[in-house]
Amino acid sequence: MYLEHVNLVVSDAKAMVKFYQTAFPHWSIRSEGDDDWNGKPRHWLHLGDDYQYLAISDHGEGENRDLDGHTTGLAHFAYAVNNLDAVIQRLENAGYTIAKPGTDNPFRKNIYFVDPAGFEVEFVEYLSDIPSERNNDL
Template sequence: MLRLEHINMVVTDLDQSLKFYHAAFPHWRVRGSGSMDWYGKTKKWLHFGDDYFYLSINDGGEGENRHLKGHSVGLAHIGFVTENLAALIKRLADAGFEVDHGGESKFRNNAYYIDPDGFEIEFVEYLSDLPAERNGYE
């Protein structure tokens, strides 16, 4: 069996990123942290997640993230499943983050955010347990 274990991200402000992701995932924790030399530049890093999945967040990022409405190669978005989209939206709003766009359909609702470094993050709530309905491409 294969499964995704972590996503490694380079950011400009570790604290702002942690604020966003902690609001989205209040049950996660900083599993470990430290600093290291990365090709001549000292950077701080942390692993934020649970026992099975985490985000590796590294500071020291330079420049801008890819333009999300453009056609450049790069990450388009990261998607996470939630059981309660309304509660997640409220937690993020309380932390100062607003929905960028989203939608509702018969079998799923979603909300997209732009995190502090320009990564697009999708949160989806499925309203059916049937794969044919959850994964409909109408």
């Protein structure tokens, strides 16, 4: 079992594509189209690779939840990557800033960015293949 996709409603799909293609240069738009969602027109797209993707729709209104608050909603989602330093370098070179540092752990490195729609995204590089070490919160 694996998570195939996450569906995000945003106000600026182009900004989202730029951010995620910066983080994952091999991602492309797999499909896209225009339709109506409960009386409002929207453009949707699937951005990813052959195995996982983000479904992004541009009919969002308002701001995302306050990540420092206690409002119910998505806190963050995470991607396991092979080279965290390379992801950070690509994102910083494109003008994105680290939202918060990761934790100090001998078995993983991680970092958080906030994407253009206000979703917090964690990128993690595991330094161990042993599940009990990878999941240890030292």
